[in-house]
Amino acid sequence: MFWMDEQLCSDLYLDGVVTMIDAKYCLQQLEGPEAKQAAQQISLADVIVVNKIDLIPNRAYLDGLIDKIRSVNGLAMLMETQRSKVELDHILDLHCYDVKEKQLSSVTMVTPHAHIQNMSTVTIEIAADVVEERFDRWLE
Numbered sequence: 001m002f003w004m005d006e007q008l009c010s011d012l013y014l015d016g017v018v019t020m021i022d023a024k025y026c027l028q029q030l031e032g033p034e035a036k037q038a039a040q041q042i043s044l045a046d047v048i049v050v051n052k053i054d055l056i057p058n059r060a061y062l063d064g065l066i067d068k069i070r071s072v073n074g075l076a077m078l079m080e081t082q083r084s085k086v087e088l089d090h091i092l093d094l095h096c097y098d099v100k101e102k103q104l105s106s107v108t109m110v111t112p113h114a115h116i117q118n119m120s121t122v123t124i125e126i127a128a129d130v131v132e133e134r135f136d137r138w139l140e
Contacts, residue, residue, distance in 0.1 A: 013097075015094050015097070016047060016091075016095070017045050017046045017096070018046065018047045019041050019042055020049045020051055021051060022052055023050050023053050023055065023056050023062065023065060024055045024056065026050075026068075027068065045076045047076055047078075047079070047090065047094065048069060048078045049081055049084075049091070050062075050066065050079065051082070052083075066078065077090070
């Protein structure tokens with residue numbers, strides 16, 4: 001990762017990706033011309049904050065939205081909020097990229113139930129140590 005200030009470099013690191021979603025307009029964005037960008041932002045998130053849920057007309061609509069979000073990223077922690085109020089513990093000190101602390105627990109493949117403009121996700125969890133180079137070759 002590129003940092004502008006070399007003195008800060010030792011104190012900065014990628015802790016996790018938090019994506020804020022506007023519940024009122026998310027489905028419109030996922031089905032409109034900006035669908036690819038919206039889906040990419042969701043797919044890369046470690047935490048997804050679904051904001052403005054108080055503006056949603058009914059729970060069924062919100063459940064449909066969450067199903068659509070989960071079809072793109074089934075692993076991210078998902079929070080429902082109003083007026084962007086979140087506990088800082090849920091978005092800071094995530095340690096999502098501290099490889100030493102993470103262990104993959106079991107082999108599971110999750111197939112999405114909805115597709116967004118030719119985008120789908122698959123999650124693979126492996127209950128063993130993974131040799132990164134071999135795994136990268138397998139992905140290719």
